[in-house]
Amino acid sequence: MKMKLAFLYHDLLNLYGESGNVRILEYHLREQGIDVEVDYLSLDDPKDIASYDWIYMGCGVERSLILALTDIRKYKNELAYAIEHGTHILATGNSFELFGKEIRMPSKSYKALGLLDFSTEYKTRTVHDLLLRYGEHVLVGFENHSGATVDSREEAFYHDDERQEGIRRIHFLGTYTIGPLLVRNPFFLKSYMEELIHSKDPSFRLKPMDMELEDAAYTTAVSTLKELRLQ
Amino acid sequence: MIRFLGTAIGKSILLAERLFHKDGSTFPGKFVIKLFPSYLSKLKYPDKVIMVTGSSGKGSTTSIIANLLRNSGMTVCHNIEGSNMIRGIASTMLKHVTWGGKIPEDAIVLEVDERYLKVVTKHIRPNLIVLNNLTRDQPPRQGNYDLVYREIEKGVTDSAELLCNGDDPITKQMALSHPDKFHSFGINRMTNDFEDLPTAVKDCAYCPKCGRKMNYAWYHYGTVGDFTCPGCGFSRGKVDYAVTDVDPVKKSITINRDLSFSVDPLLLFHMYNLAAAYGVADLLKLPKKEVQAALDREKISEKIYSETEKKGRRFIAINCKAENNATYNLAHYYTLKQPGPKVLVMGLREISRRYSHFDLSWVYDLDLEALNVPDVQEVICAGPYAADFALRCKLAGFPKEKVIRMDTLDGLAKRLKKTTGDVYGILNFDYIPPFLEEVNKY
Numbered sequence: 192m193k194m195k196l197a198f199l200y201h202d203l204l205n206l207y208g209e210s211g212n213v214r215i216l217e218y219h220l221r222e223q224g225i226d227v228e229v230d231y232l233s234l235d236d237p238k239d240i241a242s243y244d245w246i247y248m249g250c251g252v253e254r255s256l257i258l259a260l261t262d263i264r265k266y267k268n269e270l271a272y273a274i275e276h277g278t279h280i281l282a283t284g285n286s287f288e289l290f291g292k293e294i295r296m297p298s299k300s301y302k303a304l305g306l307l308d309f310s311t312e313y314k315t316r317t318v319h320d321l322l323l324r325y326g327e328h329v330l331v332g333f334e335n336h337s338g339a340t341v342d343s344r345e346e347a348f349y350h351d352d353e354r355q356e357g358i359r360r361i362h363f364l365g366t367y368t369i370g371p372l373l374v375r376n377p378f379f380l381k382s383y384m385e386e387l388i389h390s391k392d393p394s395f396r397l398k399p400m401d402m403e404l405e406d407a408a409y410t411t412a413v414s415t416l417k418e419l420r421l422q
Numbered sequence: 423m424i425r426f427l428g429t430a431i432g433k434s435i436l437l438a439e440r441l442f443h444k445d446g447s448t449f450p451g452k453f454v455i456k457l458f459p460s461y462l463s464k465l466k467y468p469d470k471v472i473m474v475t476g477s478s479g480k481g482s483t484t485s486i487i488a489n490l491l492r493n494s495g496m497t498v499c500h501n502i503e504g505s506n507m508i509r510g511i512a513s514t515m516l517k518h519v520t521w522g523g524k525i526p527e528d529a530i531v532l533e534v535d536e537r538y539l540k541v542v543t544k545h546i547r548p549n550l551i552v553l554n555n556l557t558r559d560q561p562p563r564q565g566n567y568d569l570v571y572r573e574i575e576k577g578v579t580d581s582a583e584l585l586c587n588g589d590d591p592i593t594k595q596m597a598l599s600h601p602d603k604f605h606s607f608g609i610n611r612m613t614n615d616f617e618d619l620p621t622a623v624k625d626c627a628y629c630p631k632c633g634r635k636m637n638y639a640w641y642h643y644g645t646v647g648d649f650t651c652p653g654c655g656f657s658r659g660k661v662d663y664a665v666t667d668v669d670p671v672k673k674s675i676t677i678n679r680d681l682s683f684s685v686d687p688l689l690l691f692h693m694y695n696l697a698a699a700y701g702v703a704d705l706l707k708l709p710k711k712e713v714q715a716a717l718d719r720e721k722i723s724e725k726i727y728s729e730t731e732k733k734g735r736r737f738i739a740i741n742c743k744a745e746n747n748a749t750y751n752l753a754h755y756y757t758l759k760q761p762g763p764k765v766l767v768m769g770l771r772e773i774s775r776r777y778s779h780f781d782l783s784w785v786y787d788l789d790l791e792a793l794n795v796p797d798v799q800e801v802i803c804a805g806p807y808a809a810d811f812a813l814r815c816k817l818a819g820f821p822k823e824k825v826i827r828m829d830t831l832d833g834l835a836k837r838l839k840k841t842t843g844d845v846y847g848i849l850n851f852d853y854i855p856p857f858l859e860e861v862n863k864y
């Protein structure tokens with residue numbers, strides 16, 4: 192199998208170790224014997240959106256986000272097609288705001304891509320470690336954003352009784368959980384990768400993944416965060 | 423009235439603290455400014471007030487500046503204990519203030535927290551602000567470097583001249599908003615600079631003025647180097663106080679092709695601190711010859727860098743700041759450029775517990791890909807988060823057998839006996855002492 196991955200705006204939207212998401216997916220796909228090609232693309236690079244099996248974007252300082260917006264507008268139709276036809280797109284941090292209708296910052300409002308039915312309003316900054324119940328698992332993460340999702344008619348990436356966060360449509364995932372999300376949550380990486388592979392070839396038989404270090408780091412993170420919560 | 427009462431109350435608390443051996447806290451300052459919020463505005467300050475701010479190196483730079491001033495015969499009030507927020511600075515002032523409300527020293531040198539500059543300069547007018555660098559640093563506390571930059575800008579007063587890192591487009595932005603009072607320090611191209619840094623994080627790859635991608639002739643690290651915007655011309659250009667020569671044999675550097683002094687080790691951040699201090703001395707018109715002699719005597723703090731030789735091997739300890747990838751990347755690049763085979767030890771005991779956050783995302787902002795070369799024979803990842811570091815190495819392409827995990831540094835000396843080459847401990851501050859203990863046992 193051959194797979195093409197793209198890290199969009201890698202030198203603009205990659206705020207907090209987020210390149211780890213690309214590195215770990217590339218690593219484990221290769222371990223499965225898949226022939227992986229990763230394109231690191233930025234402003235002004237031509238982007239053949241339709242050629243990618245996975246597209247990733249990370250978080251940026253606000254000015255960087257607006258710079259990316261001026262470029263990504265050129266690919267609106269291609270991205271619309273990709274989302275509706277189930278391309279795996281992962282947007283962590285404020286980058287998923289680009290796919291909504293509008294980004295209302297205190298200084299100015301920006302028309303976003305309008306591919307998903309929500310808007311973003313900038314309010315006070317939230318900076319926090321995250322330890323979230325996620326199905327039968329616990330998701331470890333970190334959030335650092337001023338944007339808040341408003342008027343959303345989309346499914347959330349995550350919700351429980353107290354908290355609703357992010358956007359999910361088909362295989363588009365947008366979340367304010369930043370950092371190397373896929374690295375920090377091996378259970379999530381595993382199911383995400385299986386889904387990605389099977390959406391390309393449902394008959395692909397995955398080999399067991401060597402996740403010794405991933406699991407060890409995850410276990411320590413969960414216990415450390417639990418300890419901090421109790422303090 | 424406030425001046426007198428504040429001073430009296432503050433000094434009484436200081437005295438009480440000293441009696442109970444609790445001095446050095448920020449409580450006296452905190453208490454007095456709570457009682458009299460304008461207290462610091464009421465004091466009489468000397469006409470030389472220098473403030474140093476930025477993400478890292480503030481403490482070292484203020485120490486060097488204070489030494490240069492003292493060397494030229496001045497008395498100096500310096501928050502040497504590093505309490506760099508408003509309370510700590512108020513406590514420092516209380517220690518020095520006379521009953522008449524005057525800081526009697528000839529000069530004040532203050533390390534100021536990036537986010538508190540605007541608070542401090544509201545009360546104490548600096549005549550010189552030094553901006554060292556701005557990098558990703560403690561995101562749980564700081565948000566991001568762009569926000570921090572804007573906070574710093576709010577602290578720039580009309581009274582102050584600015585001395586900024588001219589190699590860094592983030593700090594060079596000050597030249598756009600304050601062209602008349604902008605001065606810069608930097609380091610010119612060195613023989614082993616990078617022409618490209620493909621796997622490093624980029625904090626400012628695009629022009630802060632017009633948004634175009636900038637061209638780089640060379641990089642020191644990250645986006646610090648010789649940048650030019652093809653759109654608007656925003657560029658590094660000429661640096662006022664530049665390290666123009668680095669002599670690795672004599673272990674010395676030259677500033678502006680004129681003034682040379684010895685520097686050992688030739689660590690980039692250490693050279694930056696020295697260049698900044700030289701800039702301060704020149705702006706204050708201190709006599710050159712004396713400045714040169716003082717810089718020549720300046721030694722890097724043993725807490726930051728130490729080197730021992732044992733049984734034909736060198737053991738180097740470099741103190742880095744968790745949650746600040748730049749300090750690690752600089753130490754790693756330095757290590758990489760040292761000749762011969764080497765073993766790396768990395769790790770930490772606690773991360774940012776003081777802010778009750780736990781996040782190691784910044785480990786992915788470390789350019790470990792660059793370290794994956796044959797000369798780096800082994801990487802020992804130690805501490806409760808050893809798996810995180812080992813995982814980062816794995817994703818940087820290190821072969822499995824090159825990466826060793828240890829729960830603590832206990833037994834490191836024994837483990838090192840199985841290896842050859844110099845040993846570089848590139849560690850968070852809390853792992854420096856146990857590392858040195860193990861070196862002793864070797």
Ligand SMILES: [Zn+2]
Nearest residue numbers: 629632651654
């Ligand atoms: Zn420009």
